Amino acid sequence: MNSASSLAVDHLGVQYRMVKALTNVTCSVNSGRLTGIIGPNGAGKSTLLKAMLGLVLPTSGQVMWGDKPLKQQLDRVAYIPQRSQIDWTYPATVWDVVLMGRIRKTGWLKRYSTVSRRLAADALERVGIANLKHRPIGQLSGGQQQRVFLAKALTEEAEIFCLDEPLAGIDKKTEAIVFNILHELAHTGHTVLVVHHDLGQAITNFDDLILLNRELIASGSREDVLTKNNIQRAFGGHVPFFESNAA
Template sequence: MNCANGLTVEQLGVQYRMVKALSDISCSICPGRLTGIIGPNGAGKSTLIKAMLGLIPSSTGLITYDGQPLTAQLDRVAYVPQRSQIDWTYPATVWDVIMMGRIRKTGWFRRYSTVSRRAAAAALERVDMAKYRDRPIGQLSGGQQQRVFLAKAISEEADVFCLDEPLAGIDKKTEAIVFNILQELAADGHTVLVVHHDLGQAITNFDDLILLNRELIASGTRKEVLTGSNLQRAFGGQVNFFAG
């Protein structure tokens, strides 16, 4: 799949010492569509997003957005890491976390503008977390924490949204909120890329999929990717999934 003004991955490879984590990955992520990265444990799903953003080194490949190297325009990207990578004991309130999303717009050591405060407040309202704005982040449930970090990403007013397993271990209410917002962001023309951890009914919320197992198995629409042969190559054995 090729698309204008989108994210393009060309022959991306990632190697840890002598082990190939990803090999020769080439695919496109189109704006206006919600794209999921799926595959078995250890397939390189999170590695793909991190390598695209320059968070880990790649051994080969080129990542471009709108025709230019992505790492040269990271101010256009909002990234939400896995919850396990966040220090939930850090003494910050919900409002503190949201306002961190406005630092790039404001600049370090400068006072937040009225515009930034309004953007942060609107993001909190959008994820239904405004009433928790003064709550320490560590006192929230997993689903609430995920909504806060989604609100932080929204407050950044980015063009590209990359989320690493935002649906892992969350409640159904939060899952619905997250998917609704991601679909709205895509409908508004943003590029939205999500690492997803299972093949249950939630898979039907994605427009496009990237199926990995250290190499690219398939990319395209759900119908194109979720074939028996592709799933067999990726997962092996009997695979149960919700085709939708």
């Protein structure tokens, strides 16, 4: 595990043509903690994650991990995009997709090692879909599809895990499995960052939060971020959320 204790986001900004999607975001993402990125629709949650990983080009700022830019260390990152960004008609089985998590360590067009196959099999067991190993991915439910890509991420043996709305449209069983695994990763010292789409009960699973509305509203522990003032600033008006989450 890298000795770096946090991802340092420093004055990160993103602009699409003439529209500022993010302005001057500065925050830290600590290892050993499960961190959620939250905010209203259009707040720039996915944009922040993609800008951190270099998937969209920032107009300002940088992201550091240890003493190097994160974009120079992407071999240490496992990224799970939104399910809507994945081509589910691609002719691949569950096993094919999970093994893709070993390509960086194996190399293209090379045979997967016994270790890689064992890691893939263990990951499928861990997410509870080993029985679907030979199923085409297009025949899976939304929750099963999400578990496939979580298994793929696990096989990468990454140090940083970045997930873009992994809980959208999934069943409660899958949600519980996803959170259990993310907590296990955090507790073993990994850096885990998740874009989350609402303020429902699931938000209590996060240790830390980054609250956005095109700029940083607040970051830190869940208790410190989910204050009525911060929620009002981010969402405006009355936003129903569990009062026990608020300071």
